[in-house]
Amino acid sequence: MLCFCEYACSEKNKLMKSLIFVVRSIAYGLALALLWLLLFQQNGVTQLNQWLQPKNQEQTAISYAKAVRAAAPAVVNVYTVTTQQDPRSYQRRIIQNQSLGSGVIMRADGYILTNYHVVNGADQIVVALQDGRQLEAVLIGQDRLTDLAVLYVKADNLPVIPQLPDIEPQVGDLVLAIGNPLNLGQSITQGIISATGRAGLSTNTYTDFMQMDAAINAGNSGGALVNSNGILVGINTAAFQRQRNLEVQGIFFAVPYKLAFTVMEKLVSHGRVVRGYLGLSGEPVINSSGERQYSTAQKFYGMKITEVENLGPAAVSGLLIDDIMVEIQGVMLTSVNQALDIVAESVPDTEVQIVIERRGQRMILPTRIGTRLDTE
Amino acid sequence: MKMKLSVLTASLLAASLFTHSSYVSAKIPFWGAESGQEMPSLAPMLEKVTPAVVNINVAGNREVRQRMPDAFQQFFGQGELRREQPFRGLGSGVIIDAKKGYVVTNAHVINQANEIRVTLTDGRTFEAKKIGEDPESDVALLQINADNLAEIKIADSDTLRVGDFTIAIGNPFGLGQTVTSGIVSALGRGGLDIEKIEDFIQTDAAINSGNSGGALVNLRGELIGINTAIIGPAGGNVGIGFAIPSTMMKNLVSQIIEFGEVKRGILGVEGNDLNEEIAKAMKVKSTKGVFVGRVTPESGADKAGLRSGDVIVSLNGKTIQSMSELRAKVGSMGVGKSVKIGVLREDKQLNFDVKLSQADQSNVTAGTMHEMLAGANFANGKTQDGTAGVMLTEVAERSPAAQLGLQQGDVIIGVGRTKVNNVAELRDILSKAKGVIALQVQRENSVYYVLIR
Numbered sequence: 010m011l012c013f014c015e016y017a018c019s020e021k022n023k024l025m026k027s028l029i030f031v032v033r034s035i036a037y038g039l040a041l042a043l044l045w046l047l048l049f050q051q052n053g054v055t056q057l058n059q060w061l062q063p064k065n066q067e068q069t070a071i072s073y074a075k076a077v078r079a080a081a082p083a084v085v086n087v088y089t090v091t092t093q094q095d096p097r098s099y100q101r102r103i104i105q106n107q108s109l110g111s112g113v114i115m116r117a118d119g120y121i122l123t124n125y126h127v128v129n130g131a132d133q134i135v136v137a138l139q140d141g142r143q144l145e146a147v148l149i150g151q152d153r154l155t156d157l158a159v160l161y162v163k164a165d166n167l168p169v170i171p172q173l174p175d176i177e178p179q180v181g182d183l184v185l186a187i188g189n190p191l192n193l194g195q196s197i198t199q200g201i202i203s204a205t206g207r208a209g210l211s212t213n214t215y216t217d218f219m220q221m222d223a224a225i226n227a228g229n230s231g232g233a234l235v236n237s238n239g240i241l242v243g244i245n246t247a248a249f250q251r252q253r254n255l256e257v258q259g260i261f262f263a264v265p266y267k268l269a270f271t272v273m274e275k276l277v278s279h280g281r282v283v284r285g286y287l288g289l290s291g292e293p294v295i296n297s298s299g300e301r302q303y304s305t306a307q308k309f310y311g312m313k314i315t316e317v318e319n320l321g322p323a324a325v326s327g328l329l330i331d332d333i334m335v336e337i338q339g340v341m342l343t344s345v346n347q348a349l350d351i352v353a354e355s356v357p358d359t360e361v362q363i364v365i366e367r368r369g370q371r372m373i374l375p376t377r378i379g380t381r382l383d384t385e
Numbered sequence: 386m387k388m389k390l391s392v393l394t395a396s397l398l399a400a401s402l403f404t405h406s407s408y409v410s411a412k413i414p415f416w417g418a419e420s421g422q423e424m425p426s427l428a429p430m431l432e433k434v435t436p437a438v439v440n441i442n443v444a445g446n447r448e449v450r451q452r453m454p455d456a457f458q459q460f461f462g463q464g465e466l467r468r469e470q471p472f473r474g475l476g477s478g479v480i481i482d483a484k485k486g487y488v489v490t491n492a493h494v495i496n497q498a499n500e501i502r503v504t505l506t507d508g509r510t511f512e513a514k515k516i517g518e519d520p521e522s523d524v525a526l527l528q529i530n531a532d533n534l535a536e537i538k539i540a541d542s543d544t545l546r547v548g549d550f551t552i553a554i555g556n557p558f559g560l561g562q563t564v565t566s567g568i569v570s571a572l573g574r575g576g577l578d579i580e581k582i583e584d585f586i587q588t589d590a591a592i593n594s595g596n597s598g599g600a601l602v603n604l605r606g607e608l609i610g611i612n613t614a615i616i617g618p619a620g621g622n623v624g625i626g627f628a629i630p631s632t633m634m635k636n637l638v639s640q641i642i643e644f645g646e647v648k649r650g651i652l653g654v655e656g657n658d659l660n661e662e663i664a665k666a667m668k669v670k671s672t673k674g675v676f677v678g679r680v681t682p683e684s685g686a687d688k689a690g691l692r693s694g695d696v697i698v699s700l701n702g703k704t705i706q707s708m709s710e711l712r713a714k715v716g717s718m719g720v721g722k723s724v725k726i727g728v729l730r731e732d733k734q735l736n737f738d739v740k741l742s743q744a745d746q747s748n749v750t751a752g753t754m755h756e757m758l759a760g761a762n763f764a765n766g767k768t769q770d771g772t773a774g775v776m777l778t779e780v781a782e783r784s785p786a787a788q789l790g791l792q793q794g795d796v797i798i799g800v801g802r803t804k805v806n807n808v809a810e811l812r813d814i815l816s817k818a819k820g821v822i823a824l825q826v827q828r829e830n831s832v833y834y835v836l837i838r
Contacts, residue, residue, distance in 0.1 A: 071604055073548030073568055081547070141672025143661050185548070185568075190625060191616060193577075196570040197547055198589035198624050224589050224624020256619045 073185055077197055079239030082139050082168035083114040084232055086189040087123050087146070087160070089131035111188035111232030112136060112160060113244060115273060117169050121160040122244055122273055123231030125151045128158045136162050139195060150276030154284075155212060155264055156246050158231075159276040170233055171240045176266055178202055178219065178242045186223035186245050186261075188232025198224045202242070203260070208267040209350030210284060218262040219243045225261050234263045244269045285355035286381035287328075288321020289314050293345050294333060297366055311335040311366065312348050326376035328365065335371075336364035353381065427552060427604070431564060434606040436506045436535035437480045438599055440556040441490055441513075441527075443498035447472045477555035477599030478503060478527065479608060481638065483536035488527040489638055490598030491613055492518040495525050503529050506562060517641035517753055521581040521649070522717060523613055524634055525598075526641045528816075537600060540607035542630035543703060545569055545586065553590040553612055553626070555599025565591040567624075574627060575709025579614045584713030585627035586610045592626035601628040610634075633717040640719045643809040645753030650720040650741025652691075653684020658707045659696055667694065670732055674698040675708050689739040691728065698734075699727030715741065751777075751786060754815045755822070757837040758791075760784020765807045766796055768827045773806040774798040789835050792828065799825035 087110045095102040110127030114120075121136060128134055134146040144162040151158035178184075182202045190196050200223030207217050221234065225245050234243035243263030250257070264272075275282045291312040293302035299313050311333040317324050328334075335342055338361040342348050355361055357380040362373050446469040476494030481487050488503060495501055501513040511529040518525035549569045557563050567590030575583040588601060592612045601610035610628030617623050640647045656677040659669065663676050675697040680687050697705055701724055705711050718724065720743045728735045752759030761784065766776025774796040780787050799805050800814045801823050815822065824835045 072546060072550060074546035075548070077546070077548035141661055141664075193574065193587070193616070193625070194571060196587055196589075196625070197568060198570055199568045226623055226625065256621065256623075258621075258623065 073197070073199065073237060076185060076235060076237055076239035077187075079171050080185070080233060080235045080241070081187055081195060081197065083170035084187040084195065085112045085114060085121060085139070086110075086137040086192075086195070087112045087121075087127055087231060088135045088137065089128055090133040090135075091130050092132045109189065109192050109228050110230040111228065111245070113170050113231070113233045113241065114167050115170060115172070115270075117167050119162045119164060119167060120149070120273065120277060121146065121162060122269055123158050123160060124244070124246055125153050125156045125158045127231045128160065129153075134160060136160065138164075138167075150280040150282075152272050152276065152282040154282070155268060155272050157244065157264060157269055157272045157276070159273050170235070171238070172266070172270075173240050174270075176236075176240060176242060178205055178236070178265070180205055182242070183237045184221050184223055184234050184242060185237070185239075186221075186225050186229060186232060186234050186263075188225065188229035188245060190226035190228045192228055200224070200259075200261075206262075206265055207346060207350075208265045208271075209346060209353070210268070210271065210282070211346065211349035211353035212268060218246060219265045221261055221263060222259040223261065224258070242266050283357060284353040284381040285357055286321075286379040287323045287352050287376065288318030288379065289323040289328060290316040291334065291345065291348075297333065297369060299331065299333060309342070309344055311342060312345050322377055322379040326363070326374050328363070328374060328376070329367070332365040332367050334363060334365050336362075338362055352378070427564070427566065430604065430606040431552070431554075433535075434537060434600070434602055435554060435562060435564070437483075437537040438506070438554040438562065439478045439480060439488060440504040440559075440562065441476045441478045441488075441494055441598060442502045442504065443474045443476070443495055444500040445472060445498040446470065447497050472497075474498065475556060475559045475595050476597045477595065477612070479598070479600045479611065480534050480536050481539065481608070483534035486529040486531055486534060487516070487638070487642070488513060488529060489611060489634060490525050490527060491611065492520045492523045492525040494598045495527070496520075501527060503527065505531075505534075517645045517647075519637055519641065519647040522629065522633070522637055522647070522713070523580045524611065524629060524637045524641075524647075526638050537602070538605075538607045539631050539635055540603055540605070540609050542586065542609045542632045545572060545603075545609060545630075547572060550604050551586075551588045551590050551609065552602050552604075553588070553592055553596060553599065553628075554602065555592070555596035555612055557591075557593035557595040559595055563596075567591070567626075570625070573706050573710040575707055575713065577614075577616070577627070579627065582713045582716045584630060584633060584710050584717075585613070586630055588626050588628060589624040590626060591622045591624075592628075593622050594620070596626075607631075633713065636717040636719065643812065645750060645812065647717075648720045648743065649716050650718055650722060650743065651684065652711075652715050652724075652726070652739055653681035653686040653742060654691060654697070655679045655681070656697070656708055667696075669696050669729060671696060671698060671729055673704070673706050674729065675705060675711050685739045685742045686726075686737075689726070689737040691726065691737055691739070692730070694730070696729040697726055698729055699725075701725050702727070754812050755837065757785050757789065759786060761786035761791060763797075763808050763811070768796045768798065769829065772796075772798055772827070774827070775805060775808050775811050789837060791826070791835060794828070796827045797824050798827050798832070801825075 089108050091106040092103055095104045112121040112123035115122050136144045136146045144164055146160040146162045149159040149161050180202050184200055184202055186198045200221050202221050204220040206219040229245050232245045233241055234245050236242050243265050245263045247262045249260035272282055291314045293309055294313045295302045295307045295310050314330055314332045337351050355378045357378050360375050360377050363376050364373050449470045450467055478488040478490035481489050502510055503513045504510045511531050513527040513529045516526040516528050547569050551567050553565045567588045570589050571587040574585040574587045592615050596612045599612045600608055601612050603609050608631045610630050611634050612628045614627045616625045637647050654677045656675045659674045659676045661672055664672050677693050677695045679693050680691050699705055700714055720741055723738055723740050726737045726739050751761040751763050760781035761777050762779040763775050764778045767773055777793055777795045780791055780793050805811045822837045826835055
């Protein structure tokens with residue numbers, strides 16, 4: 010019995026030893042492979058990819074299909090009917106104009122962003138979802154300067170567009186435009202961001218918006234611009250058009266997401282966008298003697314006031330032409346656009362401290378911000 | 386201790402393998418860019434594919450109608466001035482069979498042309514023969530007699546998804562071969578009134594005049610569509626182009642190869658796209674599909690048991706969104722094929738096997754096989770003793786076929802010493818035959834030979 014046990018034990022030991030030997034050599038081999046991978050990482054990765062990829066690639070060909078699946082259901086078709094009296098007719102004759110656009114479902118509780126020019130003056134707004142539902146929409150508010158409008162629909166199970174609050178789109182990012190061009194039905198086109206534009210509230214022409222080259226046409230207005238992950242980066246708005254009969258392709262504009270979101274929040278809570286107003290215009294200068302800044306390579310010194318509106322908030326507080334504005338409410342100015350954004354985002358009827366330079370002398374002028382009136 | 390260490394190393398390695406594998410799913414489209422090794426480019430794929438895409442130049446005479454000028458009306462009346470005017474046109478084509486020299490293009494590219502020249506990327510030019518065309522779907526098949534051709538691989542366009550990359554290859558404005566890229570913008574596009582049968586892939590890859598008949602390929606270089614049309618207010622591309630799906634093209638072309646034309650099959654239903662209003666009125670729980678308004682008696686759909694009021698939701702397991710999609714898919718399948726139709730009836734999902742019936746009773750026009758056979762119509766048939774062959778269902782008087790002595794009811798059972806069982810075999814043999822051809826024909830109980838030169 011004892012003998013047998015001894016035999017078995019030694020046998021067990023041997024087995025253990027050989028097992029350790031095998032495991033250890035495998036481990037060393039793997040460690041060496043790891044070292045090799047780390048040292049020659051570049052090569053290693055590509056080869057590893059080739060080794061890991063073939064099957065994967067066969068199954069999932071490179072495609073935006075995932076991004077489309079995530080975003081496309083939240084993009085709706087917007088149909089509007091505008092009723093007006095025929096201006097060319099002496100009798101009372103009603104003409105109905107139908108127009109179309111797109112919209113983006115921003116919140117599950119039924120708020121939809123679209124373009125101001127899509128729904129402006131409409132008497133009836135119908136929203137068609139991609140699952141076939143057609144819903145009557147209510148206009149919550151609109152903002153002409155950013156060409157945005159918010160609609161509300163009452164429905165359950167609304168697909169919401171994926172959003173990232175602090176998204177920072179960059180020039181060169183891939184984008185997909187989703188909308189309903191020429192009422193063909195939902196279409197997806199691709200391109201890149203050509204310029205990121207500005208997200209400040211004083212933004213008021215579409216050339217300030219995000220520029221991109223994904224083809225959009227009539228009917229795409231108000232639709233979504235998403236990145237390659239399907240996350241919203243903008244609201245498609247316009248095609249570049251300077252001259253009639255000159256078709257420009259590849260220059261399109263979208264309202265940047267952050268601006269669109271700010272405007273939407275304001276429209277949802279107040280029904281309109283209230284912007285602060287000073288009643289002056291100015292140009293960027295590079296020194297206290299008022300030399301004009303011609304390129305962004307030159308250092309910005311301040312904003313020289315070139316016009317002051319009669320009886321406007323600036324005139325009332327004593328700002329004069331040729332004063333150089335350098336600071337508003339403790340914020341050093343870095344560009345004219347920044348100054349305009351600070352003013353636009355200030356709450357009307359509050360007092361701000363404006364620091365100016367007049368003939369080399371710094372002075373502080375308390376100014377009561379006015380309200381910017383939206384004029385066509 | 387040592388063992389622990391080795392286990393640790395091993396798990397470390399495993400972890401490193403996992404972290405590296407994240408490179409595999411790197412962001413599209415620059416999948417390899419982080420490693421700094423190679424710039425992503427379509428060039429390697431295109432080098433293989435572009436030789437299969439050809440330029441097509443056509444010439445012919447087109448009848449032009451002109452209204453009689455006012456000044457001449459008192460002399461010649463108000464009639465129309467008709468005259469033949471020569472024209473030239475251009476387009477693109479795709480080689481789908483290198484051995485046989487088959488080139489697919491659009492029917493509108495070769496419309497009314499009597500001279501078709503195909504130019505390959507290597508500079509060779511060939512006179513092409515028209516095998517057949519289907520103007521309703523805008524597909525045509527040509528044949529060139531050439532060696533060393535490159536053919537394109539045909540992908541299954543039914544697996545396409547919106548967002549997939551597309552590359553258009555063609556000859557826009559006759560500039561020479563041009564490659565443009567984009568994505569699938571939409572699928573199953575119809576109701577555009579460009580063609581009678583529409584089930585287009587919509588893409589934003591730039592397609593212009595001259596791209597017609599060219600290839601739309603995927604990232605693997607496989608054919609997913611034949612570029613056919615665009616919507617452009619000023620005539621140029623605005624990012625909205627349309628291509629005939631490759632699967633539909635393949636179905637049509639295989640019929641053209643077999644019969645010289647498309648034998649369009651029909652289900653035998655009339656209907657509308659299902660919308661919310663109809664769905665509400667009929668208490669259907671879906672909002673996508675085809676609402677059947679009427680089933681043609683004695684049609685395939687009728688025999689299979691479809692009823693008016695049914696909602697067709699799928700065809701061969703694939704969802705159907707609209708009437709135009711259903712019409713296009715069924716219209717490209719060919720007579721006699723069996724299809725599986727998925728139907729919603731009173732909220733129950735039912736399946737029917739429907740055999741497609743013939744749209745009209747036309748036969749194969751024999752003239753497409755050999756010019757000396759013009760005027761005859763062929764169909765698969767049997768002799769009195771049951772031998773399979775090709776039956777002449779009609780022979781026009783004073784036609785070349787009639788002058789050969791062929792009569793209605795004759796059955797061609799062989800060519801030379803080769804037996805012929807059906808139309809497809811006959812076409813194949815005739816296309817290869819050179820010089821004198823001896824058709825073995827059985828009329829009632831006697832067999833005789835007809836020689837054609």
